[in-house]
Amino acid sequence: MKLATWNVNSLKVRLPHVLQWLADNPVDVLCLQETKLTDDKFPVAELEAIGYQAAYTGQKTYNGVAILSRHPMADVVKNNPLFPDEQQRMVAATIEGIRVVCAYVPNGQSVGSEKYEYKLRWLAALRDWLRAEMVRQPNLAVLGDYNIAPADRDVHDPAAWVGSVLVSEAERAAFREVCGLDLIDAFRLFEQADKLFSWWDYRQMAFRRNMGLRIDHILLTPPLAARCIACVIDKAPRKWEQPSDHTPVIATLD
């Protein structure tokens, strides 16, 4: 069983990339963020043609999330019932006995801004909802763009980034609170090389210079962590023409 997450930064622009990536990597589940599509524009037929069904919730211009699955999906929930929100940032479904949560955590813009406070509130509500959800379904995976680099080793230049949005202490504390529910960062279950990231700015030739952050994560409850035999970041699509600024993360379960 392979579960993956990818912020595609517009599914309209990146549909060919997604189709190509799934042809190369026929994962069981792919969580997408920043689809930026209203539901009437979601490419259901194109995905069905390659064997994936979809649960999705989107809006014009911003945000939008989806779960693509080779297997049937049950109990689809759109957004956090504990956090009424115009912004479409979460979708969940039960697939092959696993509660899959796809999350697009707010960016936060800058420390102390209104959007930053919204990010922290959003994360607190996510934690509260996950706490209840884990009781109902101990096999739970939260995949997505967290917009948080959990530790300095997830940052290409910690000194340059210190205190700024995506790495600030309050954001890291919010991330640790989610992990404190007993959710484990699948990537850190394994020995990993240094300087592996999931996002690079489009500017400054950041990808070529590996000036990145690891902000896309797969969190697993202990029963799933025990089944996890690999977690990798696939840099390949970041080298393709007209890429997303994020690249996929994949967890393999026994």
Added chain:
DNA sequence: ATGGCCTCGGTTCGAGGA
């Protein structure tokens, strides 16, 4: 040097992302 680049909406610039 506090911007660089990309996407969107909707026009040729501003907002937002990270």
